Amino acid sequence: MKFVRFLIVAALLLSATSMYPVAVNAAQKEHSAHSKPARFHYVCPMHEDVTSKKPGLCPKCKMKLVRTPVPAKPSD
Numbered sequence: 001m002k003f004v005r006f007l008i009v010a011a012l013l014l015s016a017t018s019m020y021p022v023a024v025n026a027a028q029k030e031h032s033a034h035s036k037p038a039r040f041h042y043v044c045p046m047h048e049d050v051t052s053k054k055p056g057l058c059p060k061c062k063m064k065l066v067r068t069p070v071p072a073k074p075s076d
Contacts, residue, residue: 039069039070040067040068040069040070041053041067041068041070042054042055042056042065042066042067042068043065043066043068044058044060044061044063044065044066045063045066046058046060046061046063047060047061050065051065052065055067
């Protein structure tokens with residue numbers, strides 16, 4: 001009988017914790033809709049001319065590309 005109670009409690013806890021990230025992601029999406037999105041690109045640490053919009057490897061040296069913010073354009 002105790003084992004059945006344990007299974008019920010475990011199932012309830014697992015179902016409750018699986019709903020939490022969905023609520024957090026929905027809140028983050030709602031918040032990001034009102035703010036300016038951050039702009040990033042990926043750059044090779046050894047070859048600054050190698051950039052990408054997605055993470056990956058440098059085609060020249062096979063190092064992992066590093067996420068860096070896109071420099072802001074100066075306004076006149």
